[in-house]
Amino acid sequence: MSSPIRPVGPAWTWAPLAPALVRRLGYPLGLLPTAADRLWRVRTEWVTIVPMSLVSKAGSVGFGLPGSSSAPFADRVRTAVGRYGPLVFGLDPSGDLLTGWSLPDTPDGLERFVDIVLDASVGAVGVVKPQAAFYERHGWRGIRSLARLVESCRGAGLLVLLDAKRGDIGSTSQAYAEAYLGPDAGIPVDAITVTPYLGFAAMQPILDRAVASDAGVFVVTRSSNAEGRALQSARHADTVTVEQHLVANIAAENNRLAPGRVGPIGSVFGPTHGPPTDFDLRAMNGLFLAPGVGAQGATPATVAACFADCPDRVLASASRSLLAVGPDPSRLRHSAQTLAAHLRDALRT
Numbered sequence: 001m002s003s004p005i006r007p008v009g010p011a012w013t014w015a016p017l018a019p020a021l022v023r024r025l026g027y028p029l030g031l032l033p034t035a036a037d038r039l040w041r042v043r044t045e046w047v048t049i050v051p052m053s054l055v056s057k058a059g060s061v062g063f064g065l066p067g068s069s070s071a072p073f074a075d076r077v078r079t080a081v082g083r084y085g086p087l088v089f090g091l092d093p094s095g096d097l098l099t100g101w102s103l104p105d106t107p108d109g110l111e112r113f114v115d116i117v118l119d120a121s122v123g124a125v126g127v128v129k130p131q132a133a134f135y136e137r138h139g140w141r142g143i144r145s146l147a148r149l150v151e152s153c154r155g156a157g158l159l160v161l162l163d164a165k166r167g168d169i170g171s172t173s174q175a176y177a178e179a180y181l182g183p184d185a186g187i188p189v190d191a192i193t194v195t196p197y198l199g200f201a202a203m204q205p206i207l208d209r210a211v212a213s214d215a216g217v218f219v220v221t222r223s224s225n226a227e228g229r230a231l232q233s234a235r236h237a238d239t240v241t242v243e244q245h246l247v248a249n250i251a252a253e254n255n256r257l258a259p260g261r262v263g264p265i266g267s268v269f270g271p272t273h274g275p276p277t278d279f280d281l282r283a284m285n286g287l288f289l290a291p292g293v294g295a296q297g298a299t300p301a302t303v304a305a306c307f308a309d310c311p312d313r314v315l316a317s318a319s320r321s322l323l324a325v326g327p328d329p330s331r332l333r334h335s336a337q338t339l340a341a342h343l344r345d346a347l348r349t
């Protein structure tokens with residue numbers, strides 16, 4: 001719906017303040033998350049204009065506005081893990097999943113999925129991981145749903161790790177960074193996944209922008225699938241494998257950017273191939289995203305065995321195995337919380 005109201009200059013912006021406040025204030029007041037999100041939808045029909053100064057002020061006092069990251073990414077993760085356990089809830093609305101939930105495999109079905117997973121996730125998990133492709137396949141409306149999911153989660157205080165697996169030459173990496181990292185990004189998130197196979201240095205614009213905006217980047221190093229092994233375990237002439245080379249590059253970058261602390265560059269490191277024998281994972285000085293729990297066979301025990309040297313730096317993710325119990329939000333919530341508790345026990349975090 002077009003509106004007669006227009007932004008009147010740089011001091012004003014279209015801002016998501018109202019839904020963030022509704023959620024921040026609504027949940028403690030006992031409003032159902034779904035009710036708060038209905039209000040959010042009403043806002044898509046309205047126009048919300050607020051002064052920029054008010055937006056920055058709200059961010060600085062911790063209203064959790066998207067992009068208002070007030071601490072380094074690794075610190076925000078530590079807080080989330082301390083509260084909810086080391087689980088990342090993968091939000092992957094495949095066509096099969098939507099159909100299995102008796103939803104149409106359409107943009108409308110995807111919107112309903114977003115409502116349900118918001119209801120299930122807020123207050124239950126600390127980190128969610130939507131996979132961009134499952135939203136992109138619905139065109140611009142799917143991307144709008146992804147934006148709503150991300151904004152709603154961050155407004156409610158969850159961390160959003162967007163599984164985008166982007167990676168390109170430097171100038172294009174810059175554009176990917178502008179799409180997802182920093183308060184003025186198209187869809188600002190807390191962290192993204194990247195594929196490094198155009199060269200570690202080609203990702204520099206993404207790393208720089210992540211650092212500047214207290215966001216995180218997870219570099220695919222050892223993927224969970226079998227097909228990745230041939231490439232990732234291939235050896236350089238100097239006998240270092242591709243994945244060792246990547247871990248060494250991440251370590252160097254983290255040590256430069258955050259000496260003595262856990263740095264902003266993480267590694268996607270699948271626990272599905274058994275404990276690594278030729279890595280010093282702790283020396284990477286970063287976080288690990290461990291995908292493949294559940295549907296791909298990893299368990300809390302295999303995650304713990306893989307990261308025995310750095311159990312406090314692991315985020316383990318599961319998508320299909322958790323979503324399979326839906327669409328009832330309370331069953332989804334229970335299944336995520338149960339897995340989070342098992343992971344916490346196994347990793348003793």
Ligand SMILES: O=C(O)c1cc(=O)[nH]c(=O)n1[C@@H]1O[C@H](COP(=O)(O)O)[C@@H](O)[C@H]1O
Binds near residue numbers: 318
């Ligand atoms: O980056 C990822 O999240 C990821 C890396 C990887 O090595 N393997 C992997 O399965 N994933 C993602 O994890 C999700 C699959 O998780 P499951 O449904 O739990 O098996 C998908 O979104 C994958 O893209």
